[in-house]
Amino acid sequence: MKQALAAMALCLMCQVGGVAAAQPQSVIYFIGDGMGMEYLTAYRHFADDPATEQIEETVFDRYLIGSSATHPHGHELVTDSAASATALSSGVKSFNGAIGVDPHKEPVETLLERAKKLGYSTAMVSTSQINHATPASFAAHVDSRQKYDEIADQYLDNRIADKPWVDVLIGGGEQYFKRESRDLVEEFTALGYQYADSFAALESIEKAPALALLAPKGLPFAIDEPPANRLAIMTTKALALLPKDKPFFLMVEASEIDWCGHANDIACAMAEMRDAEEALQVLANYVAAHQHTVMVATADHSTGGLSMGSDGVYEWRASVVRGVKASANELVRKLQEAGNAWPAKWLELTAIELAPEQQTAIGPLVDALLGAETTADKNNAKTQLRAALLAVIDKASYTGWTTSGHTGGDVPVLAAGVDAEQFAGYQDNTAIAKKLFTRLHPVK
Structure with missing residues (x-):
């Protein structure tokens, strides 16, 4: 089956858009885990300069070219x-939990392996543990992500x-x-790997x-612990370590947009989006300076059912979100440390004035902790x-959520570099991988 899949992938040049050139192309694959279209919209307003009348475009806006189905x-x-x-890495649909295997639990060849x-x-870079679901699906084959x-x-x-x-693995775990x-x-270092x-x-x-x-596992949230631009630092290092005399395949995952979405934590999510944007800019700069390179960025799914606007109010207050300086987990820890002085600590970390009834409701919860x-x-x-x-944060900002899990909507696709227009318009997530397979050629 492996041989059949490899032959099928090699034939994709004949099936997908005729852009494959003889020159091997370096391929950069950026995945914002949980980064649905609504995250791009919310981040645009979060990152906007309130001192100007116009709404400035983000790096995401600059390279947005299409959309992708995720089922x-x-x-x-x-x-x-x-x-x-697995779909994004191999072009093969599989079951939830599958890591680099097809519906029959047979291994499928990935872009990284073909390259x-x-x-x-x-190289692979991730803010989660490097053996988490997304990076694992490019370099492992098991029937359960767990x-x-x-x-x-x-x-x-x-x-x-x-x-x-x-060759290069940078992340947590x-x-x-x-x-x-x-x-x-110890075994990696015995093979000559430098370790940090x-x-x-x-x-x-x-x-x-x-x-x-x-x-130990995933990196601390960007909102909670420096360096705030951690993914950009990791991505820059990966690019620097890759040899200059041959093409490369690099997968970069902004993992914790998803984790903040699962927590329904809007300030945390926007900080992760900023971290992702800074890394994406590093990659875009690289692509602009190096011919024979293509970059595609997308999401695996969206998380949380985020909405700008809630409770029937036609408003979203990005300024409130900007004022929050810690994730919900860190807020809990800081209020616990503050003890009876928790209201002052809350105001310091969120800039949100509590109504009397909110303070009355939260006080007993702090006492219980x-x-x-x-x-x-x-x-x-x-x-x-x-x-x-x-x-309280959601009410003050008019942020809404529908779930603590994933949602099934389409996600954005961004692209830059050689024949970026091939990724324009609507496509299935498997099509992204199939198109990228056509960019890989033997290194002479």
């Missing part, structure tokens, strides 16, 4: 990140010419690579191959307080 294989219609990333076979350098240890093992154990498929049962970091476990150490890495695991004795009681108190704080 998985079967009848569920709403995808998870694994099925969607490596053809002599390309390869098999984090197995995915990490495959990054090392799956080889081509006795070397791992990915150290706890999955340095385990009691196996130390993958912090942003300071990342600066000192000089060449590929390289592995950087910058957090302060008085909780068991872990279960503390977690329950945190959950209730977090929900109450987010409700």
